[in-house]
Amino acid sequence: MIRITFPDGRVQEYPHGVTAMEVAKSISEGLARNVLSAKVNGEVIDAQRPITTDSTLQLLTWNDKEGKATYWHSSAHLMAEALEALYPGTRFGIGPAIENGFYYDIDPGDHTLTAQDLVQIETKMIELAKKNSEYRRQEISKDEAIRYFTEKNDPYKIELLQDLKDGDITFYTQGEFTDLCKGPHIPNTGHIKAVKLLNIAGAYWRGDETRPQLTRIYGITFPKQKELEEYLHLLEEAKKRDHRKLGQELELFMFSEKVGSGLPIWLPKGTALRQRLEDFLKAEQIKRGYTPVITPHIGHKALYETSGHWEKYGQDSFQPIHTPREGEEFMLKPMNCPHHCEIFGHKPRSYRDLPLRIAEFGTVYRYEQSGELHGLTRVRSFTQDDAHIFCTPDQVKDEFLNVLDLTMMVIRKLGFETFTAQISLRDPENKSKYLGSDENWAKAEQAIIDATKEVGLPTTTELGEAAFYGPKLDFMVKDALGRSWQLGTIQVDYNLPERFQLEYIGADNSKHRPVMIHRAPFGSMERFIGVLTEHCAGKFPLWLTPDQFAILTVSDRFQSLAETVLQTLQQAGLRGFIDDRTESIGKKIRDNELRKIPYMLILGEKEAESGQLSVRRQGEGDQGSMTIPDFVQLIQSQI
RNA sequence: GCCAGAUUAGCUCAGUUGGCAGAGCAGCUGAUUCGUAAUCAGCAGGUCGCGGGUUCAAGUCCCGUGUCUGGCUCCA
Missing domain, CATH: 3.30.930.10 (Bira Bifunctional Protein; Domain 2)
Incomplete structure (x- = not known):
């Protein structure tokens, strides 16, 4: 018998060689269904590997960071299986889990993979996942491993093998696909229900720009379709915050092909x-x-020879500016x-x-x-x-x-x-x-x-x-x-x-x-x-934002009132402008909401009579009316 | 710099098999004077990134190149 210590400190005895999966089953079938891998004495291993010594044990599921990593790494293997099925002769580099998902670096040979091919690969992955293939671990000698990949004609795996010690080498096989891998993996492909291959990019073999460039496919998988949809929605939302998009929409900055990239x-x-x-x-x-x-923005080249920057970066810098007088060289200051x-x-x-x-x-x-x-x-x-x-x-x-x-x-x-x-x-x-x-x-x-x-x-x-x-x-x-x-x-x-x-x-x-x-x-x-x-998704802090308020006139009869209010607010140190276009109030609100103006002040008949301001907060809606000093106070209290 | 993709009006994007360059928004003009996320009508807007080539004919096909996007490499 061996003693298993659980994360809550509980200790229980199990037969020698028990697996994490068997331990999970002894707790509940439901738990066992969700177990992806296990952390035994601090090391993440397959849930099916026998435990032979007294150990601490944490069962890893989708809710654990390491559980997800196991899941995504196994997904990379599933993608590799799909690629091998669709494009025989594909050679494989490495395929790790990353923070959100996984990638696999592959050499597709003469075939060029494009984004259009990704859907087909996804479909194949789902098809293979449904077979519930087990991820089987196998210890193998270095010679035998090299023989396998020589026969398969996969030079990348052979190169990886060169750096490994005999005795430490394991293969994992699921379905028709076998990979050099130290593991761990999830029990079977059936856990993978939703697949999205996100993009395709070039990546140098082993991160070295002098080596061949492989094709990297990034993907992510989930145990539920709904979770994938939520993730994709999150990505869409994130794209809306992209500073390049917001910078253009809010007219913060621009680039010009003529000025230079x-x-x-x-x-x-x-x-x-x-x-x-x-x-x-x-x-x-x-x-x-x-x-x-x-x-100054420039300096003699000699300045950078003294600093050492010329020696270190000179070749990769903007090259020296030559003056009409011979022999003078200036650098744009880096x-x-x-x-x-x-x-x-x-x-x-x-x-x-x-x-x-x-x-x-x-x-x-x-x-x-x-x-x-x-x-x-x-x-x-x-x-x-x-x-x-x-x-x-x-x-x-x-x-x-x-x-x-x-x-x-x-x-x-x-x-x-x-x-x-x-x-x-x-x-x-x-x-x-x-x-x-x-x-x-x-x-x-x-x-x-x-x-x-x-x-x-x-x-x-x-x-x-x-x-x-x-x-x-x-x-x-x-x-x-x-x-x-x-x-x-x-x-x-x-x-x-x-x-x-x-x-x-x-x-x-x-x-x-x-x-x-x-x-x-x-x-x-x-x-x-x-x-x-x-x-901040373009909603800058009030003290920083270019315009703190917009005055929206209900009709052009209120133009002079708007100008008076603007002046008063500016004198109080606030920044804003009048939207006096002959558009409907609804249109003006919509436009200024999209421009992310923090406060909109609606000025019409009601305000002309009461002398108050109707205040609308961007993203929140109507805040009711208040006096001008109260509004000034409101803004100042938020700065 | 490398791999892959994109590039059409100010913006977002259509454009079929190679056969007259399109829409919405923005803009301009006019009407409307309006109450908390899009009033209506009209007009104008293009060397289809740039340069070559193939073709009777190129936005569309081919070659080169600029810029952008996603990564890789790099990042004083």
Whole structure:
């Protein structure tokens, strides 16, 4: 007998070799029907695998994250079975579960798969799923496995096998399809009831752009048709929040083929919004001891040779601008740091001057790969809410904490409740990629880890994600479609001060090297506004939104009244406009609802007599009437 | 940069087998002066992304290219 410990702490004895499925059945048949896999001693395994030692056991169903992952991974195998049936000779790469669904990377050979083929594959998957085929696990020797895939002519699987140890290799088979796989899988294909293949894309084999490009098919499956429909509805809703769509509808920004791709053009409403955001941060920075500066948009190539950026990114940048005089080369600035280093270095600095916090909303230009451009979130010209803090090594941690506080304040003020913070450290396997000494790197990495711990900020740590000059802390939020974007960033840099030979005179009357902290709470105005637009679905916070109210006249007899009201509200510091088109009131309401104007003030006979305002809230409807001062008060109370 | 798809009026989109370029919304003009999500009528709006080719004839077929979309790679 072995002892099984359940998540609630209950312990029960079962025969040696019992499976999770048998345990589930002993509890209830209903539970057993829903079990997809099991977590045994922390490891997720097939529900049908025998348990041979005293263990903790958690039965995994659709309601568990790991249960879903098992389900979707098995769905990837089902899709592979369908592909093999429909397109014999297809070769397979890898097919994992992802956050929402799964994908499989395949090499379809001469055949090119297109989106039109997906429906046919879905139909085949459903047909195969209905056979209730079991997912059968089989341990196999490396030689035998290689023989199988050699016969099948699948070089990708053979390559995967090369990296595996003999004795660790398992195959899974369902129906007619056998795959190299460590598992686990769901009991049988019958659990898969609803299938949607979402899109098709190219993906480099093993993520390496020098290797062949495979076809990646993304899909998602559900145990119930209704759940699939709900998910697809959710996707539709998310698309409505896309900042590229809302940006066009709300006339925030545009792109022009003639101006160039990746170069956003800010329209009046977008500019109003953006400037308000900038003003908010500028005011906050003044309070916190930052000094604003302004620097040019270009700089000598030599500046970037000094900074090291030319060596690192020169080939992939906008190429130098040549002047009429021979031999002069200027770069569009890809970042503001070198200019700010020159500011620090332009006169002798004392330790009494530190920390020196230099801030600039600096527009930079980076030649991003054409395929990577995406709305406002990945562009070729953008404005960083940049600042560089020059301080003594002893001040690093306090300054880091201050910046952390500012960044979290900014993110929360804009209504992002769920964000994650990622500490990016250097790849210990590949230290030559980075500039700067081992000792400095270790110090900087420790400063970040300590500071985030001190404020209790939950973080994830990624090795190899650091910038080439130093470790960093990035704040990440998700867009409407669940794609993660980096917003604010804080980076410790021991390298640039070295390269620019920056110095200050210490209390000991000798020269010392300052430490530099790069930081941008928004990250870039473009990306931040893009992500913010999706986050609030175009309904910006009242303090930020371009227009807070619209005055809708019931007929043009009320035009002069509308103008008086507008003036009064503007004098009270509110922003709005009169919709005086000769349209019906219903039409004006509809249009301004769609433009997401937070408040609509309807002005007609009734208001002319009472002197009050009829107030309508966007998305909520009629709020009844109130006096002008009450309305001003209402808006101010929400800012 | 790579793979796949898209590209027609300001916007959203039709356009059959290659045979005169279409609709709705927006715009303009006129009528209507209206009470909480679309008043009515008329008018105007196009080098079908761009450049080649095939053809008696190309929005439609072929080649090249720009831009966009979904991913991959990249992201100072």
